[in-house]
Amino acid sequence: MKSRxxxxxxxxxCLTLLCIPLVLPILRCTAVGTGxxxxxxxxxxxRANGGDFDYRLQRVRNVLKEVPLIDGHNxxxxxxxxxxxxxxxxxxxxxDLREMAPWSSSAWSHTDLRRLKEGMVSAQFxxxxxxxxxxHLDAVQLTLxxxxxxxxxxxxxxxxxxxxxxxxGIEQTHRTGKIASLIGVEGGHAIGTxxxxxxxxYQLGARYLTLTHTCNTPWADCCKVDEPGKYPHIGGLSxxxxxxxxxxxxxGMIVDLSHVSVPTMLDALATSQAPLIxxxxxxxxxxxxxRNVPDHVLQRIATNGGLVMVAFxxxxxxxxxxxxxxxxxxxxxxIREVAGIDHVGIGAGYDGVNLVPKGLEDVSKYPxxxxxxxxxxxxxxxxxxxxxxxxxxxxxxxVEAVRDQMDLLRVQPIDQSIPAEDxxxxxxxxxxGPRT
Numbered sequence: 419m420k421s422r423x424x425x426x427x428x429x430x431x432c433l434t435l436l437c438i439p440l441v442l443p444i445l446r447c448t449a450v451g452t453g454x455x456x457x458x459x460x461x462x463x464x465r466a467n468g469g470d471f472d473y474r475l476q477r478v479r480n481v482l483k484e485v486p487l488i489d490g491h492n493x494x495x496x497x498x499x500x501x502x503x504x505x506x507x508x509x510x511x512x513x514d515l516r517e518m519a520p521w522s523s524s525a526w527s528h529t530d531l532r533r534l535k536e537g538m539v540s541a542q543f544x545x546x547x548x549x550x551x552x553x554h555l556d557a558v559q560l561t562l563x564x565x566x567x568x569x570x571x572x573x574x575x576x577x578x579x580x581x582x583x584x585x586x587g588i589e590q591t592h593r594t595g596k597i598a599s600l601i602g603v604e605g606g607h608a609i610g611t612x613x614x615x616x617x618x619x620y621q622l623g624a625r626y627l628t629l630t631h632t633c634n635t636p637w638a639d640c641c642k643v644d645e646p647g648k649y650p651h652i653g654g655l656s657x658x659x660x661x662x663x664x665x666x667x668x669x670g671m672i673v674d675l676s677h678v679s680v681p682t683m684l685d686a687l688a689t690s691q692a693p694l695i696x697x698x699x700x701x702x703x704x705x706x707x708x709r710n711v712p713d714h715v716l717q718r719i720a721t722n723g724g725l726v727m728v729a730f731x732x733x734x735x736x737x738x739x740x741x742x743x744x745x746x747x748x749x750x751x752x753i754r755e756v757a758g759i760d761h762v763g764i765g766a767g768y769d770g771v772n773l774v775p776k777g778l779e780d781v782s783k784y785p786x787x788x789x790x791x792x793x794x795x796x797x798x799x800x801x802x803x804x805x806x807x808x809x810x811x812x813x814x815x816x817v818e819a820v821r822d823q824m825d826l827l828r829v830q831p832i833d834q835s836i837p838a839e840d841x842x843x844x845x846x847x848x849x850x851g852p853r854t
Contacts (some may be wrong), residue, residue, distance in 0.1 A: 490765030727765030
């Protein structure tokens with residue numbers, strides 16, 4: 419009779435297993451982790467390396483209990499204007515909007531309080547946006563109305579949201595379990611070429627200004643001029659545009675470079691004393707959209723101490739109408755490799771797009787993104803904490819420190835006539851499409 423080998427379990431034969439004292443924990447028999455989502459390794463060390471998705475998801479949740487998840491851009495306020503004409507009595511933010519008209523039938527809707535809580539979002543920049551068509555017309559009024567809308571929305575949900583205007587406020591609000599709600603003004607045309615308007619926006623709670631949207635202002639070029647066949651309007655920032663950046667430094671207002679041209683990026687980096695951000699942009703080396711950040715600017719952002727908050731819109735991620743969570747991971751990893759772990763964050767752009775990556779369908783999915791990053795040995799929980807919020811908190815604190823230093827030096831508000839060249843030649847870069 420031929421002898422037969424004893425079957426092996428996890429690399430051990432059954433005879434060996436019989437010799438193991440029964441008081442030992444039962445061995446978990448799985449294949450060695452391959453690094454793919456859902457796989458797990460045969461030991462505790464394998465688990466620590468991120469083999470099991472559920473285990474990684476729990477690690478992410480533990481991180482986000484300690485560190486606020488801060489997203490740089492959400493366009494929900496514009497959707498409320500578009501669908502409800504800013505009438506909040508008809509807006510049920512605490513309900514599942516996926517089950518309520520008109521949100522349930524809209525590809526532009528990705529946000530409600532339930533999903534924000536599920537996604538463990540601790541701080542959200544809400545966009546106060548006025549379209550480029552309002553430039554030189556009623557852009558200032560529209561922006562004021564959107565700021566008012568954001569403030570009224572927060573006031574309606576005091577047990578869930580709090581209006582925040584400082585880095586310390588984000589951390590304090592995180593400890594209470596509420597969502598810190600911050601205001602970002604999207605598009606320099608919103609200030610009407612007036613530093614006085616800029617200052618009033620700050621007083622009303624705005625804490626960043628995106629220098630352009632998808633249209634040139636009289637003092638700054640937008641990203642559209644970088645596209646083939648297009649020509650610069652100014653060639654970056656005009657003298658007045660540089661004054662805007664300097665006044666934002668004095669105020670403690672973050673300069674946002676999403677939507678601007680590459681020369682405008684470089685001029686702002688050369689002018690600002692404080693770190694700058696891209697509130698919702700991705701890596702140009704992976705997808706060559708004019709909305710993304712080229713590597714030489716990423717290197718300058720690292721020197722400046724700034725931050726690129728990665729956008730999720732498929733046309734910025736895969737240069738097509740389709741993308742996956744893993745495409746977003748590629749952008750995060752690229753920015754990390756070029757600029758460093760201290761200079762990458764999250765700025766999804768939900769509610770301003772009608773296409774989203776598979777696996778990142780709405781604001782509830784942020785933990786899945788972070789758990790996927792933990793598949794790689796390159797990512798630790800400390801790195802996830804930086805990506806989620808610590809990097810932005812550092813930037814915000816440094817912006818406030820520059821403000822405080824300028825205040826100590828008694829730097830006065832800029833009071834200067836607008837140069838004639840900044841009023842003339844108002845050619846626009848008009849664009850109809852997603853607002854992100």
